[in-house]
Amino acid sequence: MSENTIFLKRYDGSEKGFAINEKEVWRYSGYLGLPNADSELSKLFMQCVEELKGGFSYKVCYRRMAIGWENGMPVLPFASDSKGLAKCLKGSSEVILFAATIGLTIDRLIAKYQRLSATKALLMQAYGAERIECLCDVFCDEMQNRIQEENLRCTPRFSPGYGDLPLEKQIDFFQLLDCNRQIGISLNQSLLMSPSKSVTAIMGLTACPTGKAKHKCEMCNNITCAYRNDNR
């Protein structure tokens, strides 16, 4: 793959892997388990799903780049002294950097329901969080399948703000991936992304085809995190 090219992926949501994981939605909303299917809450969520039909614009831009190693630390396309990231990328000689978004429609609906129904706003938030994670999973699986032929496997993805990788690295990710032009994400002064349901991340490509890939949460030191997910 040519290092200098940023590649684009678009999905319409009908592809394999895009089914809604309701359990995840409820987890993000703060609900443990699943509410009854005929409860008011479930009905409210079904309304959200209905309102957002066709409202997602799933896009990813990415590039594949070689990296080096010096004194146990990776030499990346951006400066980093993050030990967490070094651990994640261990054994990699290449990385994939990517940015993903599900579009702005959901932000509009969240803003609207903030004014109308706090519950619905919360469920929209949770649904959006589940969708963007789902998009990242689909994309990473696809990359994994593609590099399998090269006897490589992807490490878990790692994002600015995880562990000791500062959020300021967003600026580098945005430059390297030309996010605004490629998929319409922008970064604000506080390093928040718009659309809000967007992710930037890096993953290593290691040359050990055996062994199960670890889940991203396993790589994270924040073991008290409310969203930690150990049994996906």
Place this chain on the structure above:
Amino acid sequence: MNVLEYLKNNLVYLDGGMGTLLQKRGLRPGELPERWNLLHPEVIVEIQKNYYDAGSNIVCTNTFGANTLKFEEEELDKLIKAAIENAKKARDLSSGLQEKFVALDIGPIGRLLKPYGDFDFEEAVAVYAKTVQIGVKYGVDLIFIETMNDSFDTKAALLAAKENCNLPVFVSNAYGEDGKLMTGATPAAMVAMLEGMHADAIGANCSLGPKQLKQVVEEYLEYASVPVLLKPNAGLPRSEEGKTVYDVYPDEFSDDLSDYVQKGVRIVGGCCGTTPDYIQATVEKTKDENPRETEKKNRTLISSYTHVVEFKDSPVLIGERINPTGKKRFKEALRNNDIDYILGEGLKQQEKGCHVLDVNVGLPEIDEAAMLAKVCYELQAIIDLPLQIDTTDVKAMELALRRYNGKAMINSVNGKEEVMREIFPLVKKYGGLVVCLTLDEDGIPETAEKRVEIAGKIISVAEEYGIERKDLIFDTLAMTVSADKNAALATLYALDTIRHELGCHTSLGVSNVSFGLPNREIITAAFFTCAMERGLSAAIMNPNSGEMMKSYYAFRALHGIDDNCTDYMEHIAEYACNVPEGTIAPVLKDTKKNLEFGSELQRAIVKGLKEQAANLTVEMLKNTEALEIVSGQIIPALDIVGKGFEEKTMFLPQLLMSAEASQCAFEQIKKKMKENSTESVSRGKFVIATVHGDIHDIGKNIVKLILENYGFDVVDLGKDVPPETVAEAVVREHVPLVGLSALMTTTVPAMEATIKLLRKEAPWAKVVVGGAVLTQEYADSIGADFYAKDAMATVRYAIKETENK
């Protein structure tokens, strides 16, 4: 020759990709391509010369990201100067014999504007203005604004260009596969806005290959009255044996562009992945084509940030409810800065089927300009209907129009010379569809003929400003029939004449006709039908009037506008029988289930059933004191949920549903208390805000809701709130409690600064903090009084603090 003159009789060829070619020449990942204007001018000149050699008439300078957000002003000046020199050198070196122009290329600044981002519209205008000023200083033939994926940002750039030069301006947007901009605008919406602001050519570039842009291009050709441009990508990049290739080759690309030229596209070129070969192939295939003339479409359009509303056969409904005239509650909302109430009125009208919302916030005691701009902005954050800006204050009108995202309706001008001279320049600058009242210095003429005469005068003055008839909509002024039996006839006759003889659209505030009569709705609706029959294009009306809505749906069904009477059948049931106001839907009684709870009302609140909670409260109020319901029913129900939440048997979504249900119950109680003028029970004031720099406010809103449930009078300052604003609010009313929320580690310093300022300015205030990144240690380190891990914790703390006092 001027590029616009050349464009009159010729196809114009643009250049192709620059970024992709620079990458091939060694531009490193993350390196800013604009710096190559000085570092490697020879590379830039060579690429641009190749484009001129291939037949490009216009080559864009290598300044896509040249703005003050990326470069210091001194460097920016040098880079733009060099970029223009490079392009001119390429032009002079080229052997091509065609007309050649140099365009100052301007791409998006890369920051999303408020409300979805954090960048201010005027700041964006200032950033673009700087680039334009430097470009103009060093001499270019035109401005080329491209790859814009947001309508508001596009407006900022075009405004900056128009305010800083007299050069031709071409504007090109980047559409997604859904045929819309990233922020939702359709091509028609962009046409309406950009033509209103006098862009000289408009169209699409980047993101997709030529075939996927078919729908977008066709929509442009259908709506645009200025030349349409197209600059697609060479499809998508993919990797082949370690090399990047784009999946549309020059042959296919030029075939597609040639088709579009035959359909009427006048300006063509390429974007990412295209090279001089693509341009050359396109020139070869189209050079003998006779360019199609760009026709005036004469369509009357207004737009929001997503879509257009067209004035045509189907009458347009303009909701009149955002207006304080005669509305006590609305006036109170304006005085108290209660934007939520005003937005609620907007949302209700949208739900009722209005196509446009009139916005009037004129009240003598408030700053109308600031309020109008704010209300328009907040409405545009959550409602995608176009707005009709309604004010007699010219300053307020300009501010609102400037910041309006789209092409607005302007209410209004009239035949008075002075008013026209004030408003028409604004229309010319910002675009808009102007409501023209047929009255003048002598008042409202009694006869239809006189009103038509005034219309004629308005049309000719508008022409002086280059405002076309299609952008004028005439209101022939409905007068009350109870005062003059011929009043309605005069209005209708004038309307008919203006619509059919002068060829302009018409609008009426219909309800005036029935003033002074009993059962006004009946006369108003009948008049509405008469007016539609005579050619009424739009009505400013109350969508809550069932009679009006009946007339509207019936008229459309009878006039061949409603296919298969679909809309009629879908909506009419709602209006077919009048349900008297205050009728209550039956409450489901389920005694067995109620055993768990003290009452049905408690159950409704715990289960989060909003409607039931409201209805049960109304029932109960008939024989129970309001305060008794609060202390005996609502608070116990909230306690059940609150406790359940703390014990983790109930979860956040359930807590919120109950809070919403109890809010509905409270509304009924407040209503009753107002009737009886009982004093309200407040636990005191609580100021809440998401700190400066942070635009995520769901957590804050949750806390606010629960606090209100427990009887706190919450002053919500919103999100991204500077420390000074918080301190000011706390000091003004000597508020004892302040809640601050932050989502990101990057905004915690702003929280700390706010606390520091509060300690200085309002030492009495207790500060509670919360948000995703906060912990007890963090809260301690920034000097907060209390760290609340969730909404209930905030409530418990607030109650404890108020009871201590």
